[in-house]
Amino acid sequence: MISKGVYLRGSGARKLSKAFQIRQQRPARAAASHTTTVCRQVQKVTAEELEVAIQTRDRPLVIDFYATWCGPCLLLAKELEQVYDELGDDIRIIKIDTDENPDLSSQLQIQGLPTMVFVGVDPNKPALRTEGLLPAASIKEIIQTELLPQAQAAE
Numbered sequence: 257m258i259s260k261g262v263y264l265r266g267s268g269a270r271k272l273s274k275a276f277q278i279r280q281q282r283p284a285r286a287a288a289s290h291t292t293t294v295c296r297q298v299q300k301v302t303a304e305e306l307e308v309a310i311q312t313r314d315r316p317l318v319i320d321f322y323a324t325w326c327g328p329c330l331l332l333a334k335e336l337e338q339v340y341d342e343l344g345d346d347i348r349i350i351k352i353d354t355d356e357n358p359d360l361s362s363q364l365q366i367q368g369l370p371t372m373v374f375v376g377v378d379p380n381k382p383a384l385r386t387e388g389l390l391p392a393a394s395i396k397e398i399i400q401t402e403l404l405p406q407a408q409a410a411e
Contacts, residue, residue: 297340298333300351303360309350310375316403317375318395320351321366328389329370338392339399347399376403 298320301309309317320336322329336349354361354369364373368387372395375383384402 298336298349298351303357316347316399318349319373321354321371322351323354323369326369332370332389335392339395374398374403
């Protein structure tokens with residue numbers, strides 16, 4: 257199931273930005289970046305790094321909310337690698353571990369895993385959200401029909 261998200265422009269962008277602002281209930285972490293590469297094309301990021309990625313995106317962004325214990329999430333990782341192999345640098349794929357970011361997961365109402373959020377470059381288009389395992393072909397179709405400019409998607 258695909259659901260439309262908030263618009264990433266104007267007040268909608270502020271609402272989304274606020275959703276990514278996490279109240280500090282734990283001791284502050286070290287200032288070092290926690291970005292790690294899960295595979296050669298997928299990066300695991302923190303909530304703070306996700307906020308930066310959304311604000312500075314220059315290509316469509318696929319955000320995978322997952323957990324290490326989730327079987328379908330592990331299968332989805334392979335599907336996302338395949339999507340990246342086919343679309344290359346036209347997209348950016350990042351992952352958020354819901355167990356490491358429970359406040360963010362709660363604020364975004366992530367209830368089913370895996371959950372993917374598709375964010376286009378156009379701030380006038382709403383983000384799309386899916387829950388559950390999708391095959392690479394379906395993910396690629398969503399990206400090409402909803403996020404990429406039509407001339408680029410036809411390639």
